[in-house]
Amino acid sequence: MMRRREFIQAGPAALLVNDALGPFSLEKEGALSAFPPGFVWGVSSSALQIEGALDEDGRGPSIWDQTKGGDPPRGPEPAAGHYHRWPDDILLLQNLGVAAYRFSVAWPRVLPEGAGTVNQKGLDFYDRLVDGLLSAGLTPWVCLHHWDLPAPLQKAGGWIGRETADRFLEYVLVVAGCIGDRIHHWIPLNEPNVVSYGGYGVGVYPPGHMNEEFFFDSVHHQNLAQGLALKALAGRDRFVGSVLSISPVRPASSRPQDIAAAELHDLIYHRAFLDPLLGHGYPEALALRMAPLVRPGDLEVIAHRPDFLGLNYYGPTYRQAWPGAPFSNDGNVTPAHVPMTSENSPIDSQGLFEVLCNIRDRYGRPPVVITENGLPGSDVVGTDGRIDDDERIRFLRSHLLAVEKALTAGCDLRGYFVWSFLDSWEWTWGYDQRFGLVYVDFDTGARIPKSSFGWYRSVSRSNQVRP
Numbered sequence: 001m002m003r004r005r006e007f008i009q010a011g012p013a014a015l016l017v018n019d020a021l022g023p024f025s026l027e028k029e030g031a032l033s034a035f036p037p038g039f040v041w042g043v044s045s046s047a048l049q050i051e052g053a054l055d056e057d058g059r060g061p062s063i064w065d066q067t068k069g070g071d072p073p074r075g076p077e078p079a080a081g082h083y084h085r086w087p088d089d090i091l092l093l094q095n096l097g098v099a100a101y102r103f104s105v106a107w108p109r110v111l112p113e114g115a116g117t118v119n120q121k122g123l124d125f126y127d128r129l130v131d132g133l134l135s136a137g138l139t140p141w142v143c144l145h146h147w148d149l150p151a152p153l154q155k156a157g158g159w160i161g162r163e164t165a166d167r168f169l170e171y172v173l174v175v176a177g178c179i180g181d182r183i184h185h186w187i188p189l190n191e192p193n194v195v196s197y198g199g200y201g202v203g204v205y206p207p208g209h210m211n212e213e214f215f216f217d218s219v220h221h222q223n224l225a226q227g228l229a230l231k232a233l234a235g236r237d238r239f240v241g242s243v244l245s246i247s248p249v250r251p252a253s254s255r256p257q258d259i260a261a262a263e264l265h266d267l268i269y270h271r272a273f274l275d276p277l278l279g280h281g282y283p284e285a286l287a288l289r290m291a292p293l294v295r296p297g298d299l300e301v302i303a304h305r306p307d308f309l310g311l312n313y314y315g316p317t318y319r320q321a322w323p324g325a326p327f328s329n330d331g332n333v334t335p336a337h338v339p340m341t342s343e344n345s346p347i348d349s350q351g352l353f354e355v356l357c358n359i360r361d362r363y364g365r366p367p368v369v370i371t372e373n374g375l376p377g378s379d380v381v382g383t384d385g386r387i388d389d390d391e392r393i394r395f396l397r398s399h400l401l402a403v404e405k406a407l408t409a410g411c412d413l414r415g416y417f418v419w420s421f422l423d424s425w426e427w428t429w430g431y432d433q434r435f436g437l438v439y440v441d442f443d444t445g446a447r448i449p450k451s452s453f454g455w456y457r458s459v460s461r462s463n464q465v466r467p
């Protein structure tokens with residue numbers, strides 16, 4: 001299996017955070033404030049990446065449980081041990097001063113078989129967590145499925161099968177029946193486009209299929225699952241949104257074939273999800289491909305308009321023409337001049353401004369929340385016990401400047417969530433890439449807030465991007 005994100009961005013590594021918006025200069029920029037009142041500041045996490053306790057209290061297996069990543073390769077146990085340390089984590093969140101915390105519910109904890117018998121102990125965990133967050137003054141934003149599909153459902157075909165959409169709706173209703181009286185913010189699926197591309201198109205993520213037909217099956221069935229959930233969760237006091245990973249797709253050169261490759265990638269990675277969700281049906285170029293999958297009424301289900309579009313942004317993708325494209329990793333070539341993160345993904349805050357403007361123009365200015373944005377690193381504890389992650393501060397700051405610019409350009413932006421609250425198990429990167437505002441010692445579970453924690457606290461408290 002390839003290392004995380006290598007499949008979308010491969011290129012030379014050089015950790016540079018001065019990007020398209022220019023170098024960060026304290027004197028030049030000062031404090032800024034274009035964020036409207038009520039703009040939501042938050043942090044994100046996901047169940048499998050922080051909880052651990054995989055075999056406790058009746059949880060069933062997920063398709064990611066056996067994946068090991070990093071050096072040495074390690075799996076999602078113990079992660080950050082959050083299943084037991086959640087009360088301390090709530091204190092940390094309170095200290096951080098954010099208004100909102102986005103986490104995910106683990107489907108395999110609630111329905112160990114994926115369907116059928118409910119595991120009450122699993123549900124109780126989230127029930128307690130929600131109460132704890134609320135009494136600490138935090139607003140929970142609940143994502144219902146962040147990649148950890150119950151293994152028995154994968155055995156039955158996973159997202160290749162249409163039935164998985166029905167199973168998902170059943171699960172959503174179970175969770176909503178338990179915590180729905182207190183939850184106003186919901187996200188049915190995290191990044192179905194990454195699940196389809198990584199898991200069914202290029203096979204670098206579980207279930208590891210590299211199959212064009214399965215890819216399109218999984219696109220349609222996740223779109224359907226999301227539409228069913230959007231409808232079931234909708235309500236007057238509800239804010240329900242879909243979350244996709246969105247990056248500007250750029251041709252690796254000005255050659256016409258590279259331009260075509262970039263357009264094709266954008267089509268299958270973004271538009272196959274966004275167009276039908278936002279009421280345009282499948283793009284014409286995909287209509288024939290999707291036709292055998294689409295039953296009467298499906299497009300209406302899929303187009304259940306979300307209250308917001310959640311956007312996870314890390315950086316742009318560069319594509320070049322390549323045999324097997326778009327279902328081939330080899331077409332990802334980042335030009336040498338582009339600054340890169342420690343895990344080889346391009347850094348470009350201007351790209352965030354670009355995608356926000358594209359969404360505004362293409363889809364009629366939907367409300368948008370940035371549900372993930374962050375920088376990985378191999379942070380270490382200094383001899384003074386501090387973790388100085390100035391590069392992360394610069395990264396976040398430059399991206400928030402792009403958000404401000406987009407607000408000024410008329411984009412309807414409602415909130416911003418940092419990925420991530422805690423250092424986490426990062427899928428095929430294992431524990432090697434730390435994204436947290438809080439450092440986690442994965443051997444002892446100890447937590448240490450990094451410099452970025454204090455910086456983000458002042459941002460969220462003042463509603464200003466402070467230097």
Ligand code: FCB
Nearest residue numbers: 046190191245312419426
């Ligand atoms: C996103 C995932 C999230 C995390 C970040 C780095 O694609 O949604 O779980 O791994 O990437």
